[in-house]
Amino acid sequence: MEGFSLYHGNLPLKWNKVLQMTDVAVQIPETSRRLDAIDRKILMVLQEDASLSVAEIGDRVGLSSTPCWKRIQRLEADGVILKRVALVDQNKIGLGISVFVSVESSDHSDAWLKRFAEAVSAMPEVMEFYRMAGDVDYMLRVVVADMQAYDVFYKKLISAVPLKNVTSRFAMEKIKSVTALPIPAVVAA
Amino acid sequence: MEGFSLYHGNLPLKWNKVLQMTDVAVQIPETSRRLDAIDRKILMVLQEDASLSVAEIGDRVGLSSTPCWKRIQRLEADGVILKRVALVDQNKIGLGISVFVSVESSDHSDAWLKRFAEAVSAMPEVMEFYRMAGDVDYMLRVVVADMQAYDVFYKKLISAVPLKNVTSRFAMEKIKSVTALPIPAVVAA
DNA sequence: GGTGAAAATTTCGAAGG
DNA sequence: CCTTCGAAATTTTCACC
Secondary structure, X not given: OHHHHHHOOOOOOOHHHHHHHXXXXXXXXXXXXOOOHHHHHHHHHHHHOOOOOHHHHHHHHOOOHHHXXXXXXXXXXXXXXXXXXEEEOOHHHOOOEEEEEEEEEOOOOHHHHHHHHHHHHOOOOEEXXXXXXXXXXXXXXXXXXXXXXXXXXXXXXXXXXXXXXXXXXXXXXXXXXXXXXXXXXXXXX | OHHHHHHOOOOOOOHHHHHHHOOOOOOOOOXXXXXXXXXXXXXXXXXXXXOOOHHHHHHHHOOOHHHHHHHHHHHHHOOOEEEEEEEEOOHHHOOOEEEEEEEEEOOOOHHHHHHHHHHHHOOOOEEEEEEEOOOOOEEEEEEEOOHHHHHHHXXXXXXXXXXXXXXXXXXXXXXXXXXXXXXXXXXXX
């Protein structure tokens, strides 16, 4: 019965291929191969500068263009790379205020959460929105032009669904802000 | 004396040209022209997808390639567009934990702030780091692989400089997370 | 993983409304 | 400031080893 162990617990890296060989007629998402050191390097580079040419990225990670390009394609297909975006200077477009908002809810039902999540997600001022463990139920990072705009946002927030408590903390100075995730340079095998 | 009013209070849009005509031998940074509706559209598009071709962006904002390209060049030169980056899926690279950390400092001197800011900025786990107004002095958003990694970070943090209070709040679910700033579609003249 | 080459884009300059 | 028309340089993309 050892063969069956392939289908339990930790699936082997290429379990999808195994399943495909059985002609199962279900949609099998391509599992992403474990990222090796070069993939991680590519991600580190692209997280800092996505305007580089494939050849330049290849140079930096020690690969020629084609294999580098293929890895990038795979990382995108696997959803490891979500998208490429331009980062804009908040102050240069007049969005001077960042606010961290802590929310405590009065209602913990699924229906309430659904309504709250949809309402808050739809607000463009909300750049991050997490459900939390502990004393605070939700945490938001909000960006607005000025206090008047924040007041508009605040009223929108508290009128969307019933809330027990809302605490707004205003940022005076942005000391660090990055989009690059801390990818460990070396991976223990 | 009306001429002198040009050099006081709200400077006119092209004050740098005015100063240049006086042959002042100082470095005068090119002021960025106020962003018009098309510039804002370009920024909105590029904040969502920086992999589009200039021609495609031009189509979406109602411009042919050349002027669209020139505007993008200018937005980059002016620093409105900071850079282009790839966004990576946090979970796909094993970084499962997001933590919001509130810090109260015991020391409010410049020297302390400098040391603290440098130490925290150097930590790759810290993705955002703000100095706050009010009860909390600093707010951090930290990303780590697991609790053990968070413990390592936490010990690093509290041993870097003396702190009065540190509160860690753990995220259970990321409901929304965007890098696109909320650029108002229409601007009042 | 590498080479090479076709196809597509980028990057500008020029002429004109 | 926009449009269209090039056209060279660069990059992307892919067939093949």
